[in-house]
Amino acid sequence: MDNFGFIHEKLDIKILILFVLRRLPGTVDPETLLEICQCDGGIGYFDYSDCLSELVDTGHIEENEDGYRITEKGARNADTVESSLPYSVRVKAMHLIAPVEERLRREAMIVARHEDNEHGCTVELAMSDGKGEIAHMRLLCTGEEQAKQIEKRFRKNAEGYYQKIMELLTE
Numbered sequence: 001m002d003n004f005g006f007i008h009e010k011l012d013i014k015i016l017i018l019f020v021l022r023r024l025p026g027t028v029d030p031e032t033l034l035e036i037c038q039c040d041g042g043i044g045y046f047d048y049s050d051c052l053s054e055l056v057d058t059g060h061i062e063e064n065e066d067g068y069r070i071t072e073k074g075a076r077n078a079d080t081v082e083s084s085l086p087y088s089v090r091v092k093a094m095h096l097i098a099p100v101e102e103r104l105r106r107e108a109m110i111v112a113r114h115e116d117n118e119h120g121c122t123v124e125l126a127m128s129d130g131k132g133e134i135a136h137m138r139l140l141c142t143g144e145e146q147a148k149q150i151e152k153r154f155r156k157n158a159e160g161y162y163q164k165i166m167e168l169l170t171e
Contacts, residue, residue, distance in 0.1 A: 005042025006086040013043055013051040015085055016093065018060060018078035021070035023097050026104040029067040036100065039092040105130075112154045114147035121147045127158045135162050 007016055020036050021028065037048055052068070055061040060074030070078070082090075111126035121144050126136040141147040154161060 005040035006089055007040045007042045010051050015081050018074050019082045020093055022075050022078045024101055026108050027066045027069045032100055036096045039096055040089045110155055110158045112151035123147045123150050125154050
């Protein structure tokens, strides 16, 4: 089957992967990265997978349990070569990157984690505005299940909870 699109060679696929990761502010999950990189329509899954693995092996990308993130080495090299990507591919990729970038920026500004202790479970919740921390609190929970529920709800609507707390404290 013929591949459509402009990108077919492994080097071009690697450049596209670096182009995408360079514009994301944090770690991106494997499925999202694949979806963005398939914007051209010419990239097969196995070629993409091989290129991604090679970039990890050469230290251009780091992999952790949450996904992939570009390294300093990868960013330097991407900056040098990404202009070789066809303009139309860059535009399509940027269109797909924008909502992911916004989501990752928001996630980076919200902290929700818990730890067990002798009194039960403590949940730490924090939120920043990109310039500094605007809220930080620790709550004692009855157990890990309650802590996980609080974390999930806070991540989903941190801004709303912040607003409610401010309203309660300023009435």
